Amino acid sequence: MNINYNVYLVTDRSFLKNISLKEAVEDSIKGGAGIIQIREKDASTRKFFDIANEIHQITKYYNVPLIINDRIDIAQAIKAEGVHLGQDDMPIEYARKILGEDTIIGISCGNAREALEAQSKGANYLGLGAVFSTNTKKDIDIPIGLEALKEITSKIHIPSVAIGGVNHSNAKSVMETGVSGVSIISCILGSNDIKKATEELKKIVTESQFSVG
Template structure:
C-alpha cells in the first residue's frame, strides 16, 4: 500500500550539496523532520543517479521516508526507489505507471490550469505545483504562479499536492493556507550550514500552523 506525507519534501540539488553530500544532507533532513526526498540531478546521467540512489536507499531503509527519483525511470527501477516524479516534458505519467506498476508513487508537475484539468487521477498519486516563485535552482521553469495561482491549481487538480519554487520557512503558512499538503524545498535545506536544524525549523513551523487550525 502506498503511503506518503508531502508535508516537507526535500528536493536534492547536487550543486548545493558541497559541504554536506546528498546522502549526508538527506539523513540530516530526515532527522530534522523531512517527510519525502526527491533525487534530482540532471547532470549525473542514469549511472550517476543509480550510484547515489542505491546509497540513499541503504541509509534511508527503515525511516519510512520515501525516495522519489526525478524524471529518470530507468534509474528509479534500478535503484528500487519508492517512486518517480515526472514533468510535462518528461515521460507521460501513464507510460511511467505501466513500467513501474501500481505499487510505486508517481508525482506530476503542474504549471497551469490546462495541465491541472487533464491530470489522470487513476495514474498520478500527487502533483507538484509551481513554481510559486522564480528560483535559480531550476532556471528553465515556467512563469511564477504566486500563492493565488497555487490555491487555484490545488483546487483544480484534486489530488494530494506539494508546492515548489523558491520556498522558504517564511512561506509555510501561505503554502498551507492555499490548500497544498506541503512544500518542497531545495536551498532552504541543501547547502545550509546545519541541514538538520534548517529542516527542523520548517517542520516546526508546519506543526505550529496545523495546531492553530486544528
C-alpha cells in the same frame, strides 16, 4: 507506506557545505523530511544510479519513500518507491505500466488544466509551481504565485506540494493555499545545520496546516 508530504526534500549537491549528500539526507530526515527526491540533471546514468542507490539505503532505513526525478529506468533499477515526471516526460499512463500500480508517481503542473489531467490519469501527488522565482529551475520564466496555487488546490483531491522558491519566510503563506506540503532544496541543503533547518520548516508547515485545517 504512509506518506507525509509536509517537507519534501529535493536534492541538489551544489548547495552542500562540507557534507556528503548521504549525510545531508539523513540529517534532513532526522529533522522531519517525510519524502526525498533525487534530482540529478547533469549526472551520467551510472553516477545517477550510484547516488540513488546509496541514498535509498538511508531512506529505507528510516522508512521514508525515495522518489527519482525523471528517470524511470533508475527508479526501476533500484526499486525506488516512486518517480517524479514533468510535462515533457513520459506520459503517466505509460510510466505506470512500466513501474506498476504500487509505485508513487508525481507530476509537475503549472496550472489547473495540467493538474486535473494528471489527477485523472492516476498521479499519486502533484508538484505545483513554480510558485516563486528560483535559481534551481531556470527554465521557468513566470512564477504562478499564491492565488493561482490556491485555485489549483481547490480543484484537486490528491496530495500536492508547492515547488519553486519556497523557504522559511514564505512557507506559512504557501501552506495557507491548501497544499499538502512544500518542496524544498536550497533553504535546507544550503543551511549550516540541515537537521535544525528541517525542524524549523517542519514546525512552520505543520502549524500552518493545523490553523488552516
